[in-house]
Amino acid sequence: MELIDHIVLIFGQIIASVIIVASFWFGAWACRTVIRRMGKFRKVNVDVVEILAQAAYGGLLIVGFVTALGTLGIDTSAIIAGLGLTSLALGLALRDSVSNLIAGLMILIYQPFHRTDHIWVDDQTGEVMNITLRYTELRAEGKRIMIPNSVVFNKTVIVYDEPVEE
Numbered sequence: 001m002e003l004i005d006h007i008v009l010i011f012g013q014i015i016a017s018v019i020i021v022a023s024f025w026f027g028a029w030a031c032r033t034v035i036r037r038m039g040k041f042r043k044v045n046v047d048v049v050e051i052l053a054q055a056a057y058g059g060l061l062i063v064g065f066v067t068a069l070g071t072l073g074i075d076t077s078a079i080i081a082g083l084g085l086t087s088l089a090l091g092l093a094l095r096d097s098v099s100n101l102i103a104g105l106m107i108l109i110y111q112p113f114h115r116t117d118h119i120w121v122d123d124q125t126g127e128v129m130n131i132t133l134r135y136t137e138l139r140a141e142g143k144r145i146m147i148p149n150s151v152v153f154n155k156t157v158i159v160y161d162e163p164v165e166e
Helices: 002-042 046-071 077-093 095-110 149-154
Strands: 118-121 124-131 135-140 143-148 157-160
Touching: 002 046, 046 077, 046 095, 077 095, 095 124, 095 135, 095 143, 095 149, 124 143, 135 149, 143 149
Parallel strands: none
Antiparallel strands: 118 124, 118 157, 124 135, 135 143
16 A cells, blocks of 8 residues: 555655646746737837846746746755856856846847937947847947947947047
8 A cells, every 4th residue: 555655755846846847837937928029018128128038038947847846856955066066157157258248238228329329438439330139339440349248338428419530
């Protein structure tokens, strides 16, 4: 009788884990869809919306899988600690890249300047050709100037109403 009770318990845990993963997957899908639709109504940059949608989707899936493992009886404290330490190590190793990424997101969200605007930042003047998550690209005097977004975000930026004589 004890073996049958144990099999029923394990089967119940597996079913509960599958339900948890399916629920989190559906919740992640719904969250990603809502973020994408809100981005269209708010007229936010498509790249920013997609990054936020994918981050929410991935984060909810990770939480769902860890929760399902806990339901199966697996000790998830080591997994959670490992995820935390990995995040810390990656954050420290990629500090400048993450800083540029976040600054790029903020520039794309707040839009202090647009493509074709003439700006001055960090002793550089030129026409904005492109704004990516990592760099703001200027064109001046026949050359391309790539300024890291963390510099653009933390320095004074002057946006000219009219093109500047180069």
